[in-house]
Amino acid sequence: MSSHSPSSSQVTLHSKLTAVSSKPNGSGKTHHELSALDLAMAQHTLHMVLYYRDHQDVFFESFGLDWWRQSLSEVLTMYPTVTGRLLEQGHHVNWQVSCNDTGVRVVKATVDATLSQWLQSASASQEALLVSWDHMPLDPTTWSPYQIQISNFKEGGVAIGISCTHMLADLTCLASFFKSWTLVHRNLPITNPPSFTPLPFTPKPLSNGDAKPPPPPPQPTMQTKDMGKATFKFSSSTMKQCLSNFHDICPNATPFDFLCALFWTRISHLKPLKNNDQTLCSLSICIDFRKRLLKAPIPFGYFGNALHFTKLSLENKDLGNVVSAVNRHLAGLEEEEIWSAMERLGSSNRCMYGAELTCVSMEETLPYEAMFSDNEKPVHVSCHVGNVAGEGLIMVMPSCEEGLARAVTVMLPHEELAELIKDEAILQLDPTTLFADI
Template identity: 55%
Template sequence: MSKQPNRVTVHSKLTAVSSKPIGPGKAHPLSVLDHAMGHHTLHMIFYYRDKLFGSFDLDPLRESLTEVLSLYPPVTGRLAREEKEGNWKVKCNDAGVRVIRAKVDTTLDEWLRSADGSEERDLTVWDEMPDDPHTWSPFVIQVNEFEGEGIAIGLSCTHMHADLTSATLLFKSWTEVHRHAPISHPPLFNPSALRARPVLNTCTKSATYYANKSTIKAQTPSEKLATATFRFSNSVIKHCLLEVSDICHDATPFDFLSALFWTCIARLKPTKNDHSHSLSICTDFRNMLKAPVSTGYFGNALHFSMLSLAVREMDHSQLGHVAGFVHHHVAGLEEQEIWPVIDWFESQKDKAGKFAPPFCMYGPELTCVSMEHMIIPSGHTLDADQSLMYEAMFSEKEIPVHVSCHVGNMKGEGLIMVMPAPEGGLARSVMVMLPEKELPELCKDETILRLEPTMLLTGRS
């Protein structure tokens, strides 16, 4: 089905400020890793079947938003440059968050069937940062009403301010305040927690990887990128993990699904001169350090690392082996490879102390993002595990029916995001962004289709 234009119509804009005024003169400096993500933006969309509100201007939904914003001063502030070094900081002046109201000219179910990734971005209207951002809101919330029952709430922000964990917990905190529940992960604003060490160590493979990545000029895709979402059930993933257990007995859903999509996408790509395929793996390292960073740490705590395999190792019949390679790569990530990356970014400062310009982190090689850290163990069986994303409930009775995540300004071969699914347990959603000519071929791949995924937001009716 071809894209239907103008199904999302913005009809009002307002600004939400915190319920408690912030004291004058407060500022939040952005960390070295925050600056490193300055090339990108984040866009999350939470879909609900209920309406949730009547007139948002006077609704409890807005009231709970203003209340939670009082806990997040950097969210309502404005970007400015430090006078001495010229690095970014947030003036916590309670200028507020832009809130957009919009109507969607279809039902929720029809939208999930027929919209594509490009049209879905209409649910998160975004203006790029101007040269002078002192009046520009780095966070935007868009409330979209579907015909009949159902809404989608889009949260957009600069990647400098937050990563997917921080954005998820901001949204989840809003839902907890709304239903008068305690906030499970209070925000922690401490950019110095990830400050470079006194003696910089940049002689590691991870620091070298980032150094090489920084030298690659930004690429403009020769064609438009397209997005599709594949949802796999708990029972299917359980069966798949059992099938590869002889080769990798402790494989995770991420290990299997990243191996599956990597091998399928590799067939669509030309072989490199060294007869290998490479995958950049993005992981959250909050709980990977000996002195863990709080889950509520607000900012960026992501690590990118490279896994390369020879073409002969990427055959579909070797899927268990590829999952094993992914598993051992992720499990082998250690603290001594994370800190040197922070050291390397610190070493790139100029004489005045200003950080080097950001570069494309999600690319140019195929990139796969793990969100396994968002899974909350139930303490009973894996089938009962739930995720932070799907605990974002405005009422006790209704979890989101779907959550989408988009990364802005992604360049290169493509992006795979292995995410939790509403079913919970081992079920996962996989969002894939590929060049338009490649995505239809991936959607027809028999290796994927034999697992009977539910296809969402592919532009098909």
């Protein structure tokens, strides 16, 4: 490790405190039951880290946290589930959130490296130190299901990490919460007020003879032991050229269509024992359905899980064919399929990500709009889903560069990730590789 490469010992946790709402919502007020989709996410956690360079001294010059206290307290008033606690309602019913203004756990830390050194050299396991997370205890009533960590870098810059159980939110929610926080900090109205109105479908009630549903299992920390992680950033000009190459085959192809197809085909190539040379491994594609529901629309500010997993299988591994197939599959997705999948969800004891190779579209997730000052957007945003197992996970999201630029975060078994990082079909697109944990 070079002298400029960050190490685990360079992240120092200083203290924990609790941030509460500026206006209490009323102790004991109970939120609605979690949806079947929320419960299906019980085995997973979410982690998002936003990096800011602090060019205008927006944050702190010496270590201190006064800059965020008032705005965070104000925005928490609008998000009562963030400051609440999980509880069970009755003996045969599902989990709820008690909106009791208990507060959100906040950890303050320092990093003994500059932000530039960190972004150039840190691994995924080192980046995990920038998010705070505790396992869910047997009694979750005193446990903070959301946790925030604010880490100050040498010579300026800050990383703000937020973690939560996936039962309570998806990544669109976390990005929306961040944006609302920054707007409140700048004394601007929030653009997508949170909505907590339940989805139309809830878990089917249990009969008297059914066993009580198990509580969500204790959640793992940010990085699972047998999986490695890396992020590839592709420029807007590269994406424009790639889409141009397939214009005759698929004129409506999007950056997600291309990158989903590229990484699907290249990862399938690394799984020779499970797939012959003519067949791709099956792919589960995860999309946000907030803007796809027309017959029973939900607001974009819906605060909960609004994700649909749809399966795609192909035999032809030609990249152009795969790009076109992904595009057609998502364009042809019917609203009825989404609601039907919601109705079929019953058990929370499942692994939603990675049991088969999963690709997540984060085109509706806009964390780069979270700016604590005018025109000072994050220089990088990392997203992570905890407890991914099996075949692996691909996450495609916008990048800090405007236009068609995209970042792809991949979680795979270590030996497969080591090969993927050397893959010529990916390297010829000249990506910037960050947080490679191999």
